[in-house]
Amino acid sequence: MTSRRLKEFLNNNLEDLKDKGLYNVINPVEGPNGPVIQIEGKQLINLSSNNYLGLATDERLINACNEATEKYGVGAGAVRTINGTLDIHIKLEEKLAEFKHTEAAIAYQSGFNCNMAAISAVMDKHDAILSDELNHASIIDGCRLSKAKIIPFKHSDMEDLRAKAGEAQKSGLYNKIMVITDGVFSMDGDIAKLPEIVEIAEEFDLITYVDDAHGSGVLGNGMGTVKHFGLSEKVDFQIGTLSKAIGAVGGYVAGKKDLIDWLKVRSRPFLFSTAITPGTAAACMKAIEILSTSTELQQQMWENSRYLKQGLKELGFNIGESETPITPCIIGDENQTQIFSERLIEEGVYAKSIVFPTVPRGTGRVRNMPTAAHTKEMLDEALRIYKKVGKEMKLI
Template identity: 65%
Template sequence: MSDVLTRFLSQKLAEVKEKGLYSPIDVLDGANGPLISIDGKEKINLASNNYLGFATHPAVIQAANDATTIYGAGAGAVRTINGTLAIHEELEQRLARFKWTEAAIAFQSGFNCNMGAISAVMTKNDAILSDELNHASIIDGCRLSRAEIIRVKHSDMADLAQKAKQAVESGRYDKIMYITDGVFSMDGDVANLPEIVEIAEKYQLIVYVDDAHGSGVMGQGAGTVKHFGLQASVDFQMGTLSKAIGVVGGYVAGSRQLISWLKSQSRPFLFSTSLTPGAAGAVIKAIDLMETDPGIVTALWDNAAYFKEKLIAAGYDIGVSETPITPVILGDEKLTQTFAAKLIAEGVYVKPIVFPTVPLGAGRVRNMPTAVHTKQMLDEAVSIYKKVGRDMGII
């Protein structure tokens, strides 16, 4: 390897480790369920985005197997050559009904989705108003578009209105988009979509909502836009298929015209092989399960409320979360790393969330209670939280 590269890597790795910003990658012995095994030791899993337990649901697994048997392990080509299988069409029709839109397009991942969809519509002649806490994939998608990026203070409607007015009155841009997460993944708060839509209508903004953590969680499962009843007012509903849906992939739901444009211009769609047939079949089954059994989503919210109440009673700061995402906010990066390591050693699997995922000084451990955790599991996790917190003088 190049000496220059070796020196660079050695220096930078040492720096991030010294600052407490380096997280080792753990390997699971089996499936990613409410309980997991690492190096033969069972732990209560509070780190997964598998909100509804679909990643290990027998019917979802069977649907993946059935689709693989019929269509093969892979699609064999990109969608625009001959990699569009009947099950991909079925998936996109199902997603459109799920999101209450005219049409939908499926991507290989949520990250690909934001990279491809934003840059397919926005150009160097445009501006994007972007919430300052938006996900990294949104930030990268905005950069790739070459549009001017205007940061908006987090969920600050006055700041959004002011910057939208300034952008419109400048006369510099062909189009202006406002883009926001529906549910913010680090704090668990929800975008103020009613006011966002009101401002967007006043200033003729395109509205793009990344609902990665809202789909399957908000709006009886249909997402944050449906929660507020704003399907007709939001231009792009983006989501992932890897969190509450439990599989892999991403999608945009919207008008037929929008989806036709994305299928002709979005580079990840045009130049990456399609979702595997097994993934498509599993997603369809997961959506069916969610819609036929509302109790699955209800169980998620019930467990989240139960867990939050007990953490607050124990003396922890969980911030402003309005969703099952439950941060325990500590601040200091090294303290966060040590706290997470002790929780893991005691049997609760969580990951430290530190810079650059969150701002410096905003370190936290993020908990993700799911629909398939039992109350006994959550009680045991809280008990361990109390022990570690007292041992470290945090509570």
């Protein structure tokens, strides 16, 4: 029998979320997550996927995945430290290290796991973490898990970071101090000020940690935000995901060999969770090979991004200050945002609403993610629908 108190808690809070426009409805996709998707039998132009380069449905990755699955089976069979480390995992990590220009790398089951694993393996209650106030939820949770003192600094505000780094150092309270930032911020699409962050880190002896989930495959000829700024030798932790531009699933940490060795013996998701599947590892290696030998997909992605941004801006939508393919249309009011997204879907564009707690209250938006797989015709149709719905709702 369900607890009465639990039932009351769930009913009251779910209704409250719905009333405030904060309840998220999940729409199952019937088929592959490509530039066009099918939901409830309807074809929709897909502008909500992180599949930046279209590699999630690329035949080369599918073939590599199938071949590895035939050879190794569908699962690794164990955690990495017992006998779940297959030779294909080692090959993937070697490729990742080469790709990120680091001495070594370690693969995890998800990008979220990376931040839960890496931060808590190195930082503890005797340490402090300077964290950008708009960092991803996985960074926030990883910081909390470490039990270190969390010192937020204003978003990309280098004066605030410098002041708080100085205060933390002068206090003498902490054994180690880390500065953590996203490379690309997922809701607004702006890029971290890594050169300034590294300069401040060198001044105050801070450990540097960059979560490049939305930068890898997108910036630095695909190698990420750190490479984009030429800072591969000056960032201690490079975190990446295998589930966005790479097109599969998983995550990784790249850095010095000693750091990776430490994570292999002290990071809990590595120690206590089964390794990524062999098919996933093979698909990721194929994606890295493609990114390392060609820039065609990145160029197409950026061309599509510029085209969509310009079109939305000319229509009069507020697209913020994005510097990457991430293109928000900021509506503001949460209920209006939900209605706007629903109307776009009804007209043929899947652009999912994003509201609090993912973004601050009053900054509801639909986030558009143009990819290399979109055609100009698809983007033109999307812009036509945006114009129609925007005028109908008096948003433009």
